[in-house]
Amino acid sequence: MHDDTLKERVGEEAYNVLAHGATEAPFSGKYVYEKTSGTYQCVACGNPLFSSDAKFDSGTGWPSFDAALPGAVIYKEDTAHGMHRTEILCAVCKSHLGHVFDDGPTDTGKRYCLNSVCLDLEPKG
Numbered sequence: 001m002h003d004d005t006l007k008e009r010v011g012e013e014a015y016n017v018l019a020h021g022a023t024e025a026p027f028s029g030k031y032v033y034e035k036t037s038g039t040y041q042c043v044a045c046g047n048p049l050f051s052s053d054a055k056f057d058s059g060t061g062w063p064s065f066d067a068a069l070p071g072a073v074i075y076k077e078d079t080a081h082g083m084h085r086t087e088i089l090c091a092v093c094k095s096h097l098g099h100v101f102d103d104g105p106t107d108t109g110k111r112y113c114l115n116s117v118c119l120d121l122e123p124k125g
């Protein structure tokens with residue numbers, strides 16, 4: 001998946017996030033304020049990742065969700081940059097998507113912090 005074809009298809013910025021774990025600049029992504037109902041899919045492989053019902057405004061500048069679809073993502077310990085975080089990867093193509101934190105404001109207590117460039121919104125209907 002992480003080859004030149006993907007890079008050509010999604011562009012260099014998205015490729016650096018998906019394949020190398022880079023982070024897009026806050027408030028730069030197209031889905032930060034997105035309210036459309038639908039399903040957010042992995043931009044690399046089309047795997048359904050998050051429902052728009054789980055999306056909330058975290059104020060961080062990145063699209064945020066309080067839950068992932070069952071089995072959609074896998075979790076990996078990330079100790080880069082002197083921090084202890086949990087990285088989230090697409091369960092199908094293993095692309096980097098973002099991180100998940102335990103300070104979510106809803107009942108799940110989770111805050112999935114995503115890069116817009118990793119997502120592709122499939123509107124409902």
Ligand SMILES: [Zn+2]
Pocket residue numbers: 042043044045046047090091092093094095
């Ligand atoms: Zn994927």
